[in-house]
Amino acid sequence: MTxxxxxxLQYTDSHEWIDDREEALRIGISDFAQDELGDVVFVELPAEGDTLQEGEACAVVESIKAVSDIYTPVSGTVTATNDAVRDRPELLNSDPYGDGWLFEVDGQAPDDALDADDYRKQIE
Structure with a gap:
């Protein structure tokens, strides 16, 4: 499957993506990750104002298959969360890079983030 x-976007080994926007870094899970999870039924996100440390579990995604922690790929303060995905968790399946984003952080992208080509090689 492709x-x-x-x-x-930039990607992590744990299948999060990072969109480096001018005002903040937007974080979500990759198309590969949502496919592996199956139908998402519940999402728990960090709260605005939470301080995150790179690599810590900060969100939870529950699917019909499993409950999975989401790890923040960056350190910083949460500046926004996606209420739409809380109300409609299936957005993670239907639009993981658009309406299915999870949260935004006022940090810097990690130096070890993967570009799209390297991430594709990892998930093949």
Whole structure:
């Protein structure tokens, strides 16, 4: 199967993506991750104002298959969370790179983030 991996994003080994926007870093899970999880039925997100440390579990995604922790790929303060995905967790399956984003952090992208080509090689 071929998974969508937008070239303008960075990726982590644990299947989160990072969109480096001017105002903050937007974080979500990859198309590969949502497919592995199956139908998502519940999402728990960090609260705005929470301080996160790179690598810590900060969110939970529950699917019909499993409950999975989401690890923050960056340190910083949560500046926004996606209420739409809380109300409609299936957005993670239908639009993981668009309406299915999870939260935003005022941090810097990690130096060890993968580009789209390297991430594609990892999930093949």
């Amino acid at each position: 998974y969508e991996t937008p070239a303008d």
